[in-house]
Amino acid sequence: MPVPDRRTFLMQTGKLLVMTASAAAAWDYVMANEPEKAPGYDATAHWWAMIIDVEKCIGCGLCVRACKTENHVSLGPASFRTWVERYEIDPADPEHPHVDSPNGGYDGFPASTKKGVKTFFVPKLCNQCADSPCVQVCPVGATFQTPDGVVLVDKEYCLGCRYCVQACPYGCRYIDPETHTADKCTLCYHRITQGLKPACVEICPTGARYLGDLKDPNDPIHEFLRTHTVHVLKPQMATHPKTFYNGLDGAVR
Amino acid sequence: MVPCDEEAAVSGVEGYIYPNELELQWSLLIVLYPFITGLVAGAFILASLERVFNVQAVKPTYRLALLTALAFMVVAPLPLQLHLGHPERSFEMYLTPHTTSAMAMFGFVYLWYLMAVLVVEIWLEYRKEIVIAWREAKGIRRLGYAVLALGSRNISDAALRIDDRAGRLVTIIGIPSAFLLHGYVGFIFGSVKANPWWSTPMMPVVFLFSAIVSGIALVMLMYMAATWYRRIPVDMTCLDTIARYLLYAFLIDVSLELLDLLHRIYEADESFKTLDFMVHTRLFVSQIVLQLIVGTAVPIALLGVGRVAANQSVRRAVYGVAGVLTLIGIFAMRWNVVIGGQLFSKSFLGYTTYKLDFATREGLGVAILLLVLPFILLVALVHVLPPWPRHRVTG
Numbered sequence: 120m121p122v123p124d125r126r127t128f129l130m131q132t133g134k135l136l137v138m139t140a141s142a143a144a145a146w147d148y149v150m151a152n153e154p155e156k157a158p159g160y161d162a163t164a165h166w167w168a169m170i171i172d173v174e175k176c177i178g179c180g181l182c183v184r185a186c187k188t189e190n191h192v193s194l195g196p197a198s199f200r201t202w203v204e205r206y207e208i209d210p211a212d213p214e215h216p217h218v219d220s221p222n223g224g225y226d227g228f229p230a231s232t233k234k235g236v237k238t239f240f241v242p243k244l245c246n247q248c249a250d251s252p253c254v255q256v257c258p259v260g261a262t263f264q265t266p267d268g269v270v271l272v273d274k275e276y277c278l279g280c281r282y283c284v285q286a287c288p289y290g291c292r293y294i295d296p297e298t299h300t301a302d303k304c305t306l307c308y309h310r311i312t313q314g315l316k317p318a319c320v321e322i323c324p325t326g327a328r329y330l331g332d333l334k335d336p337n338d339p340i341h342e343f344l345r346t347h348t349v350h351v352l353k354p355q356m357a358t359h360p361k362t363f364y365n366g367l368d369g370a371v372r
Numbered sequence: 373m374v375p376c377d378e379e380a381a382v383s384g385v386e387g388y389i390y391p392n393e394l395e396l397q398w399s400l401l402i403v404l405y406p407f408i409t410g411l412v413a414g415a416f417i418l419a420s421l422e423r424v425f426n427v428q429a430v431k432p433t434y435r436l437a438l439l440t441a442l443a444f445m446v447v448a449p450l451p452l453q454l455h456l457g458h459p460e461r462s463f464e465m466y467l468t469p470h471t472t473s474a475m476a477m478f479g480f481v482y483l484w485y486l487m488a489v490l491v492v493e494i495w496l497e498y499r500k501e502i503v504i505a506w507r508e509a510k511g512i513r514r515l516g517y518a519v520l521a522l523g524s525r526n527i528s529d530a531a532l533r534i535d536d537r538a539g540r541l542v543t544i545i546g547i548p549s550a551f552l553l554h555g556y557v558g559f560i561f562g563s564v565k566a567n568p569w570w571s572t573p574m575m576p577v578v579f580l581f582s583a584i585v586s587g588i589a590l591v592m593l594m595y596m597a598a599t600w601y602r603r604i605p606v607d608m609t610c611l612d613t614i615a616r617y618l619l620y621a622f623l624i625d626v627s628l629e630l631l632d633l634l635h636r637i638y639e640a641d642e643s644f645k646t647l648d649f650m651v652h653t654r655l656f657v658s659q660i661v662l663q664l665i666v667g668t669a670v671p672i673a674l675l676g677v678g679r680v681a682a683n684q685s686v687r688r689a690v691y692g693v694a695g696v697l698t699l700i701g702i703f704a705m706r707w708n709v710v711i712g713g714q715l716f717s718k719s720f721l722g723y724t725t726y727k728l729d730f731a732t733r734e735g736l737g738v739a740i741l742l743l744v745l746p747f748i749l750l751v752a753l754v755h756v757l758p759p760w761p762r763h764r765v766t767g
Contacts, residue, residue: 196391197391197392197393197395199391199392202390202391204388217388218388218721219388220388220391223391243390254472255472255473256472256473256475256564257470258473259465259469259470259473260470260473277457277458277461278458278461278465279456280452280456280475281457284397285397285564285566285567288718289390289718290389290393290719292392294397298457299457356566372720372721
């Protein structure tokens with residue numbers, strides 16, 4: 120093979136460098152970012168699931184406040200990664216419950232004036248569906264499921280087309296008014312990958328929320344699911360939620 | 373803030389909606405998107421009738437229909453682009469389309485239809501005149517037509533025969549493409565299982581036939597406007613034929629929509645009471661009055677009258693009114709699908725209101741501009757590529 124002269128060699132090397140750099144930049148540009156997680160965390164070793172114990176929730180709203188603080192969620196309207204609903208059901212008319220969630224339950228709830236009704240609180244958050252319609256419909260793959268089963272959004276990549284917000288049957292998504300991209304509960308991914316609990320779980324004074332790892336055979340979640348009657352929201356949607364509710368009333372939507 | 377009961381009345385919320393539902397996601401601009409693509413598909417399908425099925429009666433509208441389709445097609449992605457939170461990232465849909473997303477294919481369907489069908493068909497249809505204009509024009513116009521001709525001067529009989537055959541082939545490909553374009557737009561809505569107002573396999577079919585209806589009505593009106601502008605008599609055989617097609621397409625469209633309605637009423641699933649209440653309250657004007665009565669029943673009746681009226685000027689007036697009402701009705705239909713689908717909570721426990729601004733990025737002002745823009749483009753297109761012999765334009 121003839122040895123190239125210096126000029127040709129420099130030209131070819133230069134071209135190669137430019138092409139490699141362009142390809143790397145293009146690849147970086149078109150691919151979704153890595154989720155924010157702790158170094159050394161093995162996502163394939165976990166499969167996260169949330170338990171909400173409806174009977175334990177007192178509607179104090181601490182979880183809503185903790186979530187907003189921890190995740191810098193807008194305090195404006197229609198920006199809730201988690202919220203709490205109060206159901207008041209007339210036993211004679213269970214099909215038409217009265218539901219309220221003033222400011223998502225951020226400040227707790229005013230005392231009820233209703234008499235003779237069944238009352239309880241239902242904390243809501245992203246159900247981290249195993250077959251999530253929001254992931255399905257995202258036109259660019261900016262929302263995705265991590266190997267440990269958490270549905271996340273890449274804010275550097277999201278177009279803000281809002282199709283995912285339309286596709287979520289549970290109203291768990293919204294558009295972040297600052298970034299103009301889709302946002303939702305991440306199970307505090309930056310915390311759980313460090314072995315910490317999500318902010319809402321950490322702060323709940325009655326232990327109404329529990330995050331378990333279904334891949335960990337020693338996690339008490341297995342015992343809980345075995346010994347309690349749990350439900351998921353809107354099972355007819357076949358989204359296979361991983362947020363399980365204990366003591367959920369059939370009237371809850 | 374999610375409102376308390378008194379605040380709720382002010383913010384237009386009734387009953388309970390999930391806190392994140394307080395903001396409507398898809399605005400008036402997303403109403404324009406299916407409306408405009410529908411006009412494109414419908415206009416093209418009317419043009420194709422002449423070309424593929426050799427319906428000579430509608431020949432006077434062939435070129436006008438193609439140019440109308442092109443003018444609206446160019447504008448079609450603008451409302452989407454304006455609506456995005458990050459319009460600068462929209463090109464990602466071409467680079468990394470997410471294959472499971474119904475929306476991800478829009479760019480490809482759009483480009484296919486625009487570049488492989490509409491532009492090619494128009495170019496083949498006009499090639500002879502472009503070359504002649506290139507030869508005869510002077511200065512910048514000459515250069516413009518040279519570019520449009522793509523450098524080819526060959527307009528021999530043999531070359532024109534090839535053009536004709538190629539054009540026919542493109543039209544044959546174009547018909548399913550037009551069906552695809554608008555059926556696909558319907559699928560974007562129809563496949564959202566979380567939303568019972570949208571989620572029906574009928575949606576693509578209903579979208580498609582309503583598109584054909586709106587496109588035919590638009591071309592009919594454009595043809596009438598063009599003859600008025602050129603001060604030439606309307607070809608009544610042509611107008612009667614288009615009006616007849618409009619009536620037939622309308623009857624199919626209405627039958628499909630009634631089937632969908634009947635199915636919903638009879639099945640009465642968990643969402644029915646909520647949706648039924650919505651139609652009778654918040655959607656009453658746009659759905660019952662504008663879409664069903666003013667935009668469907670009246671134009672169908674008028675088109676029926678047009679079939680039997682002997683007087684030509686009466687028929688022309690009847691067709692004109694029917695055409696305008698049809699467009700209003702189809703626009704109302706798009707509104708009812710897009711906006712109506714967001715007025716009720718997915719909890720089925722409450723309703724919200726759409727507040728339309730004027731001078732905002734997704735406001736009424738922009739929407740009006742986006743609806744006027746295709747007509748400006750059409751005038752420009754007609755100027756560059758006249759659908760009729762040039763001497764008539766210049767007088």
